[in-house]
Amino acid sequence: MTSTGALVHIDNTDTRLDALRARYPQAARHDGVHYYFAAIPDGYESDPRLVHIGDIVDPETGEQLTGDGLAWALAQLLADPANTQIIIGMSRAQGKSLYAHPAWRIWCANYNEDSPATLAEDWAYIGNMLNTYRPDLADQWPEYTEEMTPAQGREIIYQAIVNNTEE
């Protein structure tokens, strides 16, 4: 699946992105730190810093990651402060899938009455996901409480990803 859009950190200093920034001055920025541009920047054809979602595979099986596995892999990429210079390339369908994932919604901390799910529902989803994929971490995932704010949820999931990113 061909990448048609790009997720770019706001602190990415590569001047090859200037044309993209100029063309899309109002690009979406759901999480506050990544732009989602509607096109792939020029000049990255053979640059390893452009990571296509379609090329992210399970290291054990070699199969392309999807769903929760892909969300976890992307979260680790995006949460690493060393990765502000990479670009995540994705198709429209992959972008929608990513943005519809509960982990991404928690990360974006942008809940309102029109959201497709509540923070509590997404929190429960991540707990179940950890039970399935990372049972060793499930006990570390805190229980949701009514007092939890979206900002607190974002910080918790960020720390969980950073603390469990394999070197």
Next chain:
Amino acid sequence: MITPFLKTPFIIDPWLTSEGGGDGAVTRNFTTFDSTLTQYIDLDTELTITGDFHICFNVMPEDTGSFHQMISGTDTTINITSADKLIFFLTPSANPSSTASLIRGEINRVVIDRTDSDITFTINGAAETHASVYSGAIKLSRIGSRVNLGTASPFDGVIYNVEVSAEGVDLVDMLINEDGSSNTVTNAADGSNNGTRVNMSTADVAEYEFDDSVSPNTWTNTADGSDVMEVAGT
């Protein structure tokens, strides 16, 4: 020019007869709005609409089941609700909601008429009137997202053939059939006040072919035939 179907219930897109020409296949481009990219089309100049007006457009809301803003202006939005109803915020407090539902995943024809302060929704040919709603001025300038009213909930799906007239004067006539190579969307109503595509590229545009030999009528992606949009009520 206002196309002929404006005055008739929605059946198919009669403008295609002239646009497509002869017996050849009828094709056109559709832009698919993607909410994750916050895509929309802005008019160069916001319309201030007074008196009786007529708004119509074709819309294929994707099957996400969520609230989305389809057309808007300052303090005004035309939306699809999570219950698939049409709700029109003429102002934050004057906001009639349709009894009829839009059909997600299919192309719907939406017509909104105001006569004095009455609002009539016609959805896929079925009309319903909401009396004494609001007679003051409204503003429109954006297709696919909101300007300021409510929480941002950009649209997912296809919107095309957007037309607006007020007191008999054509203000907007946008097919939105451009190929995406330019950000300009032509407004044929008066040759000016065009639209600008925001956060879009050619990747959001695809060519479709119309088939009115089947019921329901369909639009099929000509690239690979993988995407077929049915036209509600045909």
